[in-house]
Amino acid sequence: MAYNLLKGKKGIIFGALDEKSIAWKTAERVHEEGGEFVLTNAPIAMRMGKINELAEKCGSKVIPADATSLEDITNLYEESMDALGGKFDFILHSIGMSPNVRKGRDYGDLNYDWFLKTLDVSALSFHKIMQVAEKKDVMNEWGSILALSYIAAQRTFPDYSDMAQAKAVLESIARSYGYRMAVNKKVRVNTISQSPTVTTAGTGVTGFDVFHDFADKMSPLGNADASSCADYIVSMFSDFTRMVTMQNLMHDGGFSNSGITQGVVDYLTNIDKSSSNK
């Protein structure tokens, strides 16, 4: 059901790779709610051409930009303001990539050049997006800027590797730049800490299926999927959340505040029984 929550609002959505992407689902929901936006992704991700299907559906322009390049971001903002006919009310940073995770490097044997790349792509790009936005004054007052995080910023999940550090930096940037954006531009900045979600970035982490299923059992409401994340993002772009800023918002079905759940107790009891039957 659509409520016209974003009618008249304009923005930029980074990170729609394919129909599983959180950014893809978000673009569809923002469109349903009346928002207009430019879609962007790294030039290399455009080669799949999938994003054009989404653009057609949403009546959006696609402008490639590597989110680690200040030049690309500047060009993206200039072209987007032309395309949308004004400044932005929302920006979604839905970007993550670790060469160490991708190439299966053990956490005790990290390649440090790749580690820096992880931090640049997955965290510093958020700072860059905001720094260029502030300098070029591209945001309307009471706008909303969001990035996606994961609870590995606070707790250890062994195979999440250097992405855990990237998420910790990302959340810290949301607080520091959130302060600045609030004072200078009356713009809010938050991160949403999302449940494990079946996407290209998510399933790239070793053991993803196991921790996806474990998180589902550990969450009283079950894992939040990409569509429900898109709904939450719409609410964070709407005028109903004007005073929420500098927060890391848990969107995880209750996972982060659960010690143990009946689902996990039942699962472990069954394992125990089956091993004592041997």
Ligand SMILES: NC(=O)c1ccc[n+]([C@@H]2O[C@H](COP(=O)([O-])OP(=O)(O)OC[C@H]3O[C@@H](n4cnc5c(N)ncnc54)[C@H](O)[C@@H]3O)[C@@H](O)[C@H]2O)c1
């Ligand atoms: N999938 C999960 O389990 C999960 C859980 C919590 C948070 N997140 C976060 O959600 C966000 C979106 O990921 P997703 O799960 O939708 O996966 P996804 O693979 O669909 O999206 C990741 C996107 O980052 C883009 N990207 C990579 N390098 C880039 C660069 N240099 N410039 C611009 N874009 C670049 C990719 O092209 C891709 O579109 C990420 O920040 C991810 O860490 C994912």
